[in-house]
Amino acid sequence: MHNFSLRGLLLFFLFATAPTISIMAQSSGSGKTVTVGLFILLALVFISAVMLVSDNLLGLQARKYGVDNLEDDKQGSFLSMFSDKAPDYVNGSYTRLKEGFDIKLKGEARKEIRDVAVSTVALQPTNFVGMSPIPKVVVEEGAEVLAGDPIFFDKKRPEIQYVSPVSGEIVSINRGLKRAITEVVILVDGEQRYREVPAIDLATISREDLVTFLLEIGGWTLLRQRPYDIVPAVDSTPANIFISTFDTAPLAPDQGFILQGQEEAFQKGIDLLARLTEGEVHLGLDGSGEVAPAGFSEFSATKHYFAGPHPAGNVGVQLHHVAPVNNVATAWVLGVQDVITLGKLLTEQRYDGQRIIALTGDGMADPHYVRTYQGAKLSDLLKDQMTQEGLRIISGDVLAGEQKQADQFLNFSADQVTVISEGNEHELFGWLLPFKARPSISRSFPNFLFPDVPISATTNTHGEERAFVVTGQYESMLPMDVFPQHLMKAILANDFERMEGLGIYELSEEDVALAEFACTSKQPLQHILREGLNFMREQG
Amino acid sequence: MSKLLEFVKKIEPKKGTLAHTLYDGFFTFLYSPDEVTHGGTHIKDGMDLKRTMVIVVIAMQLCYLFGTYNIGHQHFVAIGEHTSFLEGFYLKLFYGLGKLLPIFIVTHVVGLGIEFFYAWKKGHSIEEGFLVSGALIPLIMPPDIPLWILVLAVAFAVWIGKEAFGGTGMNIWNIALLARVFVFFAYPTTISGDEVWVSGLESTAVGSVAEYGLYHDACNWLFGLFGADGFNAASSVVDGYTGATPLSLAFQGGWEAVTQVYSESQMWWGGIPGSIGETSKPLIIIGGIILIAVGIASWRIMAGMLLGAVLCGMLLNAWGATPFMEVSWVNHLYMGSFFFAMVFMATDPVTAASTNVGKWIYGFMIGMVGLIVRILNPAYPEGWMLAILFMNTFAPLVDHYVLEANMKKRLKSA
Numbered sequence: 001m002h003n004f005s006l007r008g009l010l011l012f013f014l015f016a017t018a019p020t021i022s023i024m025a026q027s028s029g030s031g032k033t034v035t036v037g038l039f040i041l042l043a044l045v046f047i048s049a050v051m052l053v054s055d056n057l058l059g060l061q062a063r064k065y066g067v068d069n070l071e072d073d074k075q076g077s078f079l080s081m082f083s084d085k086a087p088d089y090v091n092g093s094y095t096r097l098k099e100g101f102d103i104k105l106k107g108e109a110r111k112e113i114r115d116v117a118v119s120t121v122a123l124q125p126t127n128f129v130g131m132s133p134i135p136k137v138v139v140e141e142g143a144e145v146l147a148g149d150p151i152f153f154d155k156k157r158p159e160i161q162y163v164s165p166v167s168g169e170i171v172s173i174n175r176g177l178k179r180a181i182t183e184v185v186i187l188v189d190g191e192q193r194y195r196e197v198p199a200i201d202l203a204t205i206s207r208e209d210l211v212t213f214l215l216e217i218g219g220w221t222l223l224r225q226r227p228y229d230i231v232p233a234v235d236s237t238p239a240n241i242f243i244s245t246f247d248t249a250p251l252a253p254d255q256g257f258i259l260q261g262q263e264e265a266f267q268k269g270i271d272l273l274a275r276l277t278e279g280e281v282h283l284g285l286d287g288s289g290e291v292a293p294a295g296f297s298e299f300s301a302t303k304h305y306f307a308g309p310h311p312a313g314n315v316g317v318q319l320h321h322v323a324p325v326n327n328v329a330t331a332w333v334l335g336v337q338d339v340i341t342l343g344k345l346l347t348e349q350r351y352d353g354q355r356i357i358a359l360t361g362d363g364m365a366d367p368h369y370v371r372t373y374q375g376a377k378l379s380d381l382l383k384d385q386m387t388q389e390g391l392r393i394i395s396g397d398v399l400a401g402e403q404k405q406a407d408q409f410l411n412f413s414a415d416q417v418t419v420i421s422e423g424n425e426h427e428l429f430g431w432l433l434p435f436k437a438r439p440s441i442s443r444s445f446p447n448f449l450f451p452d453v454p455i456s457a458t459t460n461t462h463g464e465e466r467a468f469v470v471t472g473q474y475e476s477m478l479p480m481d482v483f484p485q486h487l488m489k490a491i492l493a494n495d496f497e498r499m500e501g502l503g504i505y506e507l508s509e510e511d512v513a514l515a516e517f518a519c520t521s522k523q524p525l526q527h528i529l530r531e532g533l534n535f536m537r538e539q540g
Numbered sequence: 541m542s543k544l545l546e547f548v549k550k551i552e553p554k555k556g557t558l559a560h561t562l563y564d565g566f567f568t569f570l571y572s573p574d575e576v577t578h579g580g581t582h583i584k585d586g587m588d589l590k591r592t593m594v595i596v597v598i599a600m601q602l603c604y605l606f607g608t609y610n611i612g613h614q615h616f617v618a619i620g621e622h623t624s625f626l627e628g629f630y631l632k633l634f635y636g637l638g639k640l641l642p643i644f645i646v647t648h649v650v651g652l653g654i655e656f657f658y659a660w661k662k663g664h665s666i667e668e669g670f671l672v673s674g675a676l677i678p679l680i681m682p683p684d685i686p687l688w689i690l691v692l693a694v695a696f697a698v699w700i701g702k703e704a705f706g707g708t709g710m711n712i713w714n715i716a717l718l719a720r721v722f723v724f725f726a727y728p729t730t731i732s733g734d735e736v737w738v739s740g741l742e743s744t745a746v747g748s749v750a751e752y753g754l755y756h757d758a759c760n761w762l763f764g765l766f767g768a769d770g771f772n773a774a775s776s777v778v779d780g781y782t783g784a785t786p787l788s789l790a791f792q793g794g795w796e797a798v799t800q801v802y803s804e805s806q807m808w809w810g811g812i813p814g815s816i817g818e819t820s821k822p823l824i825i826i827g828g829i830i831l832i833a834v835g836i837a838s839w840r841i842m843a844g845m846l847l848g849a850v851l852c853g854m855l856l857n858a859w860g861a862t863p864f865m866e867v868s869w870v871n872h873l874y875m876g877s878f879f880f881a882m883v884f885m886a887t888d889p890v891t892a893a894s895t896n897v898g899k900w901i902y903g904f905m906i907g908m909v910g911l912i913v914r915i916l917n918p919a920y921p922e923g924w925m926l927a928i929l930f931m932n933t934f935a936p937l938v939d940h941y942v943l944e945a946n947m948k949k950r951l952k953s954a
Contacts, residue, residue: 430572438586463588467709501947
């Protein structure tokens with residue numbers, strides 16, 4: 001498509017200039033010297049412009065040849081871009097999503113899992129949306145806990161126990177502003193000991209007993225309710241439960257790779273979830289490849305395939321196309337590893353807080369996967385990794401993740417750590433003629449010609465915040481039937497009815513993160529959306 | 541840190557002064573800021589408003605080149621010298637520059653002046669909106685526009701049209717068109733009729749002489765150094781010349797009257813009298829292709845507008861009550877400033893409809909209304925300015941109904 005319009009442009013230019021040149025050749029007169037001089041000047045300007053552009057293109061091309069693209073399973077799918085036909089392997093519904101954008105960054109994690117020794121982990125109340133700032137901590141400093149032992153609970157909802165992912169000693173309870181508890185830090189035992197989980201039989205247990213079981217053993221805290229992305233209320237029943245089995249965010253971990261060897265626990269987790277909903281357990285699968293996504297297509301659940309660029313892997317986007325949520329019909333969503341942890345409550349009879357985390361980003365010396373625990377200390381994960389100066393650590397991906405310091409901890413639901421360079425440098429004419437490639441959805445940068453070539457990104461804002469000017473941009477970054485820009489304006493105006501009508505319940509911060517990245521006016525969309533969601537939640 | 545950056549940092553004035561606002565404006569023009577992201581996404585797109593606006597300005601550079609030259613060309617055609625298009629190239633170019641540069645400079649001094657003042661008063665950095673408005677205004681003015689009228693028009697557009705509403709991104713009407721519509725209603729004789737589109741003549745009556753001044757004497761001296769001809773002060777308008785635009789000819793006598801004076805290819809390539817930048821259709825289309833290829837201007841608006849104009853043209857052809865109505869819809873596309881309005885005016889994202897469906901409707905309505913104004917209204921020879929301002933006013937309403945439909949659908953399924 002892009003090539004076509006470019007070619008058209010060139011042809012048009014040729015047609016437009018050819019007659020002019022022929023007329024020029026015939027013209028003669030006394031003013032020839034001046035005329036010729038002016039044309040030479042014009043030609044020089046034109047040639048230098050061409051040189052500048054082609055230099056950029058050559059640079060990118062060279063990099064492309066330096067990159068091994070053979071493994072990319074999307075190769076040769078050019079024609080499939082124009083057809084909506086589902087691939088043969090699809091055993092469920094199939095949706096092709098056009099809107100969105102894949103940001104290809106350098107620093108993808110190598111497919112190798114290493115064990116890493118973590119000194120401490122932390123359970124962080126701030127990881128749970130809507131939790132009161134000072135939860136009731138049930139352990140004291142110096143106490144010994146087992147993996148699965150309760151650590152704290154929210155005073156508003158005392159039934160829900162937040163449990164320790166590891167066994168060890170409570171070393172400190174850290175507080176932030178207004179004495180809010182930020183971290184409960186646990187020193188990890190060398191040999192893990194687990195709190196015993198009673199055996200249950202899924203076939204016979206009542207839903208009520210199952211809920212009580214999950215509340216006590218910490219399984220409940222793995223669930224997230226859409227709308228709002230909160231831990232669901234104890235007495236709530238979701239219309240559906242949805243699990244996205246692929247992540248399209250920049251440098252996101254390969255969930256199929258993480259799943260390997262844990263298939264049984266995953267299926268058990270699905271079975272457990274099926275008992276909790278009136279509707280069904282849905283799996284969102286990657287339908288963009290030539291071959292079936294590894295691992296996930298055989299589980300017994302309702303399957304939905306999605307093909308398209310990021311955010312096709314976001315569970316919110318998938319829900320929108322399968323079973324839209326609102327304040328009455330909610331859905332519960334979980335990550336793949338959360339389902340595995342639920343499954344292991346049954347198969348291994350213990351709360352297993354182990355997580356496989358992808359260390360990614362081009363600030364990382366050796367990007368690969370590590371096996372660690374929920375809330376692991378980042379400096380332990382990143383040992384020998386951060387060799388450069390001026391890096392930013394992000395728990396999560398570059399779009400929706402959270403900035404952290406090395407002495408802080410991984411977020412509860414994170415399966416990725418990204419390290420990229422800070423971009424706190426001035427760049428001469430950086431907005432007009434950038435010297436370094438940067439990710440962009442705009443076709444005004446030459447890298448749009450090579451969408452598969454990974455580039456490095458910094459945290460520079462590339463411009464200052466402005467009022468909303470460009471329209472249609474957010475819509476093209478979100479494959480949902482919502483109007484993000486109008487929704488944002490409704491939120492800023494506190495217009496309750498519009499927010500509801502325009503579908504605020506269906507969105508989560510990660511869904512608008514790509515639009516926020518692309519926004520020409522550099523508006524903080526995730527922040528605005530969260531304000532709106534908080535407003536709606538407080539209204540009831 | 542480079543030497544240049546060190547130097548520029550050293551001369552930074554005190555914060556909160558007008559000088560600092562100015563400094564900040566030029567500094568961010570020279571260097572992209574060193575700001576990093578906090579909260580929200582950690583990386584941001586390389587595209588910002590400055591770049592967006594500058595690409596639009598780049599897309600109209602061919603119109604600037606041609607427009608400058610065409611000012612000169614029309615002038616020489618009127619006095620019967622160098623009537624072939626490329627003859628007397630340097631004379632036409634320098635003549636055009638002598639007209640265009642003052643207009644360009646005055647527009648920017650006034651517009652940017654007001655913009656800088658408000659940026660300082662409100663304590664925010666200088667917004668880029670005027671980059672495009674300021675580049676568009678000269679292109680849609682007649683070449684002989686008195687500069688004091690231009691000052692008033694630009695001040696009106698930026699002050700009342702934009703800053704009163706809250707600055708870039710908040711305005712309801714297209715700034716460039718507001719400047720033009722101000723001239724159109726306040727000083728109608730300077731922007732309508734047959735005489736205003738050809739530059740540098742006392743009138744277009746036969747025998748009236750060319751008005752050359754100090755600038756042209758200076759040029760003559762310069763050309764003399766190369767042994768080339770200069771401007772001839774004794775030139776006068778040739779017999780049979782009227783300076784009428786195709787539209788006013790068509791209004792009087794239909795397509796036949798137009799083709800007696802202008803050939804079709806002349807109208808297509810743009811060697812006809814008109815506003816400075818709107819005459820050359822291929823160059824405007826190149827600009828449009830750039831904007832669509834880069835993804836800045838909405839192709840939906842353009843397509844909608846084309847569709848609206850074609851449909852309306854066909855309907856009026858079928859009606860055919862006056863000679864003007866009988867002018868084929870195909871000819872309507874290139875005899876006036878349809879393409880310029882479509883590519884650069886209707887697509888202003890701030891004042892256009894903001895939903896995708898709304899953009900189709902908005903463009904379509906501009907096409908319809910514009911052609912109706914052009915053909916049916918004897919007072920206004922060209923309709924796009926009024927049609928676009930009219931639809932600017934209704935764009936929020938169009939969006940409102942598109943959003944209502946979306947809300948209704950969602951609430952029903954809930």
